[in-house]
Amino acid sequence: MRMKRREFIRTALATGAAAWLPVGASEDSAFQLVDSNVSLFDWPFRKLPLDETSVLMEKLRSLGVGQAFAGSYEGLFHRDLPAVNHRLAKESTGVPELLPIGSVNPDLPAWREVLRSCAEDHEMRGIRLHPNYHGYTLDDPRFRELLERAAEIGLFVQLAATMEDRRTQNSIAAVPDVDLTPLPTVVAAVPGVRVQVLNWRPRMAELESMKDVSGIHFDTARVDGTDGIEQLQKVVSPDRVLFGSGAHFLIPEASLIRLMHESGLEEEILEKIAQTNSVRLRGGNPA
């Protein structure tokens, strides 16, 4: 599944999947969005317009997305995570834009094997965690061990702070947002770890505690307010904010319009947030 940018563009051109590339795109010049926060399969609580992967991909391509980091909604509640990750990898096969992101739950037996399998069997670049759905906190020693192991085998870690506004969750499956308070201390103690917080609505007190921890990155899916992204990148640096749509539970255009039109950010910063930071996080050449 590993594919460098040039390889990716070459494949897209060769397979005819390049109709969505910007006019004049070439191996050296194409600007392509990287969406760092997409999920495949069914949202557990309702049918969504982009449930089918082929339909989702058609939408993402139409928006100029050249690569999408794709987790699985099955990872929220399923306990057979090896099967979840296998289905995700299989669904991503033949879709060059998709970078599958495995689900790992350190509260389940044999999670270390699941982590190993993500890296070795599926050649994934990253994993996604849902501590609030999986029932552990970030000061749990297993979380730190998981980060250490992920760093050792070169996986980045996506930490979903929330999946749905707690006010609208199904009352029999309601979970609070993840308490991120321990995160800066844990990440700072694990050399080389790359963590991205997903779906978080920044709160200044917590942001202050994370702003100097370079291993923590953020996505834009739920960074709302007309100047929300502008303010976030100002506090934590434009190098640590990555475009993420939260699709397909969230409408992908929402975060995209916020970033590309509403933020008013300079082109150089937009390029970082929309593309190169994600390439760097996944472990590739940002050039």
Add this chain to the structure above:
Amino acid sequence: MKIDGQFGLPSREELESYRIWDSYFTPSHSHPGKDGSSLLLADIEKSKRALEVGRFEKACFFAHVGIGTTTDAELETLLREKPELVLEPLDRYPDLLLGMIQMNGNDLASSLAALDQWLGDGPMLGVYFPGGGPGAMTCTHPNMEPLIEKIAELDGVIMQHTWFKTGGKQGPGESTPAELAELAAKFPDQKFLCAHAGGEWEQGIRAVRDSPNILIETSGFDATAGFVEMGVRELGAERIVFGSHLPSRSLGTELAKVTAAEIPEAARKQILGANFRALLAPAFRRKGRAV
């Protein structure tokens, strides 16, 4: 590297064709500033880029008018004594802004007087019933009925904050769409705007489905996919009204709910502007203004 593209935003021509009238513009929504207007005006300035990018024609905000809708007693006095402060945003942005006033259901006498002052004799086009703060009153409370009668008499538009919150109401004065449906049943000739469609819109839409005089407003919750599609399916496009919730929400979140929805183009135009204009038409006529 040249970054160029629409990136999910309709073209300028398309946006202009929608003739966007924003029913829920919330600059400094809970407090306009100690001096009566500075925070509000600053938030309008903050929103200008989004309003311009979205090619909005109009945006309707909700003014505090000194009837106890904030907890700041000095501000309340100031707004009563200097009504020109309430009018300042409308004076400064006459081509953009429309105004409604925030109601205090807990102070019936002051609210009734404010209706005469601001809707009857002033430029305001309707009212906003808040869901929190000292002015919040559950819309099934008996105090609401004389207020609705007066608003109807003045051809005012009614925006009622509503939420169905998992875990329960944020405060005793908050209203749900189901409660709004109870109120609306008593005034079948009066239209009501169900702000935020209840937030949890699958329940919200169902709760007002059989209340033909209730329209849902689209802002104030994440850009969850499928919302507008369900609204059109269950209510019809003629019962959905766009709101931006700017600047505390964003153009991306709120506009994309409508522009990215799988609905006919004609429905988009209804939702983004035509429905709100139709609601406002009686108030405009009363004031001798054209919509």
